[in-house]
Amino acid sequence: MARLTIFTYPAEVLRTKSRMVSAVDNEIGRLIDDMAETMYAAPGVGLAANQVGVLKRVVVIDVSYVDGEPNLIALVNPEIVECVGEAVNEEGCLSFPSIKEDIKRAACVAVRALDRDGRPVEIRADGLLATALQHEIDHLDGVSLIDKVSFLKRRMIHRQLSKDKSAG
């Protein structure tokens, strides 16, 4: 396994739509392993392939490792098939270091995907997992945290991250 570089805003890969994975092969298995290692090391609760510069529809999520046993969810070609309700939660993102924003999303979602063995799976989730699924699937469509906030907040985030960069 290898730790990958996480691209941060305003990297172009974060604005680029990822392609469908045609075959869940060893290469995808390796990508999942590397993404999981990178996510745990960061540490974070989710990571999309765009964030490590790979434009394939692959995400890894683990919302339980913070206070429990690791429980890795790796999804290939994930698709939201149902949304219910509304919830506002504070979100962070490994590509927006030090930024935390309240984001409105569906409270519950159903997601269809392939698992790391290429088998179809369906996940129904609420709470933190529902938020993480929507956040990571957004990444695959080139949508990130900054696209979900008001114009004013967007400018503040842009200014803060540009400043961080020039400060080294």
Ligand code: ZN
């Ligand atoms: Zn993110």
